[in-house]
Amino acid sequence: xxxxxxxxxxxTQAEVLAGLxxxxxxxxxKIATAVNGDFVPAPARAxxxxxxxxxxxxxxxxxxG
Amino acid sequence: xxxxxxxxxxxxFMLGTAQYPSPxxxxxxxxxxxxxxxxxxxxxxxxxxxxxxxxxxxxRALDVHILPNTAGCHSVKEAVTTAHMAREVFxxxxxxxxxxxxEDTLQPDVFGLVEAARILTEDGFQVFPxxxxxxxxxxxxxxxxxxxxxxxxxxxxxxxGLNNLFGLRAMRAHxxxxxxxxxxxxxxxxxxxxxMELGFDAVxxxxxxxxxxxxxxxxxxxxxAIRAGQLAATADPMEPRDMAAxxxxxxxxxxxx
Numbered sequence: 200x201x202x203x204x205x206x207x208x209x210x211t212q213a214e215v216l217a218g219l220x221x222x223x224x225x226x227x228x229k230i231a232t233a234v235n236g237d238f239v240p241a242p243a244r245a246x247x248x249x250x251x252x253x254x255x256x257x258x259x260x261x262x263x264g
Numbered sequence: 265x266x267x268x269x270x271x272x273x274x275x276x277f278m279l280g281t282a283q284y285p286s287p288x289x290x291x292x293x294x295x296x297x298x299x300x301x302x303x304x305x306x307x308x309x310x311x312x313x314x315x316x317x318x319x320x321x322x323x324r325a326l327d328v329h330i331l332p333n334t335a336g337c338h339s340v341k342e343a344v345t346t347a348h349m350a351r352e353v354f355x356x357x358x359x360x361x362x363x364x365x366x367e368d369t370l371q372p373d374v375f376g377l378v379e380a381a382r383i384l385t386e387d388g389f390q391v392f393p394x395x396x397x398x399x400x401x402x403x404x405x406x407x408x409x410x411x412x413x414x415x416x417x418x419x420x421x422x423x424x425g426l427n428n429l430f431g432l433r434a435m436r437a438h439x440x441x442x443x444x445x446x447x448x449x450x451x452x453x454x455x456x457x458x459x460m461e462l463g464f465d466a467v468x469x470x471x472x473x474x475x476x477x478x479x480x481x482x483x484x485x486x487x488x489a490i491r492a493g494q495l496a497a498t499a500d501p502m503e504p505r506d507m508a509a510x511x512x513x514x515x516x517x518x519x520x521x
Binding site: 205206225228229231232233238241256259260262263264 | 307317333350420421
């Protein structure tokens with residue numbers, strides 16, 4: 200299926216969010232996730248289904264004021 | 265002693281982590297600032313370079329309290345969702361709540377701010393709201409559950425200092441027991457000293473240090489100024505007056521005409 204990861208269209212085989220994160224190189228990373236604008240806590244990623252056109256945000260610590 | 269939501273801080277210097285020329289200079293600036301709090305943010309991570317992971321390791325090594333922000337959020341929904349994501353990543357209840365209402369001045373949308381503060385407080389967050397010096401908004405924020413208020417000195421990144429001395433002085437007088445932090449707009453150490461002399465509990469700044477020619481030296485300059493202003497505030501400053509008053513005793517002066 201096709202979906203948006205941090206604003207870029209990608210093709211994935213993953214069916215749940217946790218699988219997508221592993222597939223895209225985020226294994227073990229300190230990140231927070233949202234699907235279609237809603238926060239998905241880390242423990243819920245394995246059960247979070249993905250569907251065509253979903254918007255996934257993967258955020259990490261960054262400089263801030 | 266400075267206390268935010270039951271956490272005691274060594275001093276009233278809160279320093280941002282953005283815009284430094286390099287990570288090494290950022291770390292050096294923090295060392296010389298002796299700041300007790302570092303503000304941080306969340307941004308999109310790439311699975312290839314994983315830049316956020318290195319940044320996080322460096323921030324942890326600073327051994328300071330972490331205050332994540334919701335910078336760039338323009339709606340209650342965005343700010344609340346970002347706060348939840350920050351709580352998970354940074355493992356802290358603290359959130360510097362920004363709901364921006366206007367692009368040119370980056371002033372807060374105070375209506376959205378109060379609403380977001382109420383939602384987050386009810387969800388267990390300890391909210392540090394970036395607000396204006398408006399007393400009514402301040403009161404609403406306190407009723408929403410905030411135990412700290414962070415009025416702006418001037419627009420973010422402007423370096424203009426304390427734009428509304430009357431308003432800030434009134435705020436200090438109106439809420440004598442609430443920890444108050446000047447957040448944003450400071451450009452020089454003298455402005456930070458002035459904020460502390462007014463009785464504010466802390467200052468939060470970023471650009472003034474990060475964009476200085478020598479950020480580490482400027483960080484230390486701010487640290488000295490904040491300490492000076494805080495000490496002066498506790499030393500009960502004299503009342504200003506319009507007319508001169510001789511400081512050298514007049515009695516005993518020789519008659520030499």
